[in-house]
Amino acid sequence: MKYGYFDDRNREYVITQPDTPLPWMNYLGCQAYFGIISNTAGGYSFYRDARLRRISRYRYNQVPFDVGGRYIYLRDDETNEFWSPSWQPTQSDILEYTCRHGMGYTTIGSSYKGIEAHTRYFVPLDENLEIWQLTVTNHRSTRAALKGFASIEFCLWDAQDDATNFQRNFNTGQVEVEDGVIYHKTEYRERRNHFAYFGCSAPSRFDTQREAFLGRYRGWDKPKSVEAGELTNSIAHGWSPIGAHQVSIDLEPNETAQFVFVLGYHENPVEKKFDPPGSQIINKRTVKPVIAKYLSPAGADAAFEKLRQYWETTLGILQVQTPDAHTNRMVNIWNAYQCMATFNMSRSASFYESGIGRGLGFRDSNQDLLGFVHMVPSRARERILDLAATQLPTGGAYHQYQPLTKRGNNDIGGGFNDDPHWLIIGVSAYLKETGDWSILDEPVQYDNEPGSEKPLYEHLQRSFNYTLERLGPHGLPLIGRADWNDCLNLNCFSDTPGQSFQTTTNKDGKVAESVFIAALFVYAGRELAAIAQHRGLEAEAKKYIGETEKQLAVINEHGWDGEWFLRAYDDFGAKIGSNECAEGKVFIESNGFCALAGIGLEDGKALKAMNAMRDHLATPHGIVVQQPAYSKYYLQLGEISSYPPGYKENAGIFCHVNPWVMIGETRLGRGDAAHDYYTRINPSARENISELHRCEPYVYAQMIAGKDAPTFGEAKNSWLTGTAAWNYYAITQWILGIRTSLSGLEIAPVIPKNWPGFTAKRVFRGVTYSITIQRKGPGNSISLTVDGQPIDGNIVPIPTDGRKEVNVVGILT
Ligand code: GLC
Ligand code: GLC
16 A cells, blocks of 8 residues: 655655655755754754754654644634644545655645645755745635634753753743744753744734643644634743744735744854843844845745755765666666765654754765765765764763764764775765875874874774784674674673663673674775775785785684574683574675675675575565574573574564675676565565555665564665665675776676666766666677777776766666
């Protein structure tokens, strides 16, 4: 069953039934001001940091789901009936409901008794505000006398404190209302120099105290003052400041009216906070023109057009036409868009991430780079430098850093022994995309300590050495608190409820080893060697290759189980991911990453490993993390065995790692298998089973319940996941094979046998490449012609004569 359809031409997903299995979300904003918005107008907004600068309230894990939003009500003054065109919160019997989630905007509307109403929500580029454009049309044969109400509940800035510290917070709320604009200024009197505002293009009456608006013991579904048809002009003193506006809507038959509401955030210089100086009144001199500009429909429309253009250009960097509609749609629109959301949000704010927990993950953000570096190269550069500045002098890294302060998060610390290598991979992806070698010479601090600056390149060297200095009894890398799998906690041994599996370490960490990190080390080491080589550092490149060769030998001797790669050794030196184990015999991560890294290609191990994935882990809904699932809690394994079988890291389908197997299959030349795995978890290809999948059909979810779960096939934790970047990378760079390299654009497709070919347009280092791939035989060997001239090899040279357009034809045989 479906709840809507894809409108690819407009780059929208159109939801036609409001009660989707879960709220289906979209993101507003792409620079500093952000919002999440559901298909029924639920969600919230924040400035930069979802915890520390939360603008509006949202109630996570609430019943009914998805409460707190950008709610609009219409009221018919003749019948006294009122409804929400977005269905929530009134849940009225509306007709023709549609929600169009598009690139950076969402339009929700419906009809009710001849009145059609739609609201378009978006954040303009380069502004710290959001626009709600409400359009109302009277399709009745008679005149309609209506009222409209728009409302938002303010958050008292720190979302964590806002949800817990009521003894204080019920006393601090303050607002001002001036010229019909509501200003939320809680704590502005003391140490904040920022405030929020909510303006309206045709203000008449307002409310700013929640209880005055909703009435006692009422919810957003039937606000008392909407029911009464008149807001009370309340001024909030303490309790819960809100913004609510009332507008009059009188429409002749077939007449349309438009109203604009602007919700925004503004900062004043500390010395200019008040106007007049010495008063307690917000200085509104710089914000007023901004509000006025966007309250005009023309200003709002122009901003929308600019936003549309931005996405057109951004997505235009890579567009493909393949025989598979799901591939095209995800690559050209939704997967790229989701990669931008992971760039902006990391893992902070979604329907599943409350915005108060995690900062930016070191490992996560470096991997996310693979998916967004081509769209925002200069911001990718900045992200890399921020990440590297949280690296520790040991070469290790803080597991997370806080986006507002850019400092490493001390609560979680470091010691996740895979972390440092992702920096090498992130930087390498950046170099391949941009050719900007200057980044390696950029001075970057360690642990944000002034005076500790060293060139970025040295950070990469320390990342590499970090593992060399931490090898275990078999010569494999020690795992530390965890490797990619945050839940494989081999030094934790926690038997106390509530202890963090990630930060509790009851063992000295000198025994447990990770085969996954070994593979990662080999992969990252080769990338680093290529970088060194390119810089003319021959001896150093040789050293890196030498070390990766040594590690390869160790993997062959101690990391191979006979039919697949082992996963790890625990604190007793016992194998994990071996046929000898009772549970957890075979794992995806080490096998996927070894094959991806090309380990075992020559001696058949990679082939065996990929066959083991197919035979033991693959399901129609994707590839599970391991089998058999852990049926009970194992003290020596940690969080992985805390989950019931089939969920999360305990044999769930962790979509993030599926692409490693896809890439592994391409390295074996098996395009059919690679694309088949790609399709199994492709959300668009799962649209028809939305009833089972339950999450949005336009974005990846972190996890789909595995075959051991009673809910096999059900997705959870959509939007903010490394799945976005890895799938994008796998399909574009390995299956379609349009791959960035240090020396240029490499073309190496490994596509299904029955594809006649495909075309692509790729903007790379300022040149637009039009690429046509034709299949003339069933294999993967390719011969290329560039602007009509055959070339040797498969790397398209970067034009030296200033040409900006290049035609590439590839023949597969
Ligand atoms: C989550 C984390 C990521 C980790 C993965 C597996 O996606 O954000 O860092 O690698 O889970 O545990
Ligand atoms: C990852 C895992 C999650 C774990 C968390 C801790 O996100 O998926 O299960 O609790 O890491 O950092």
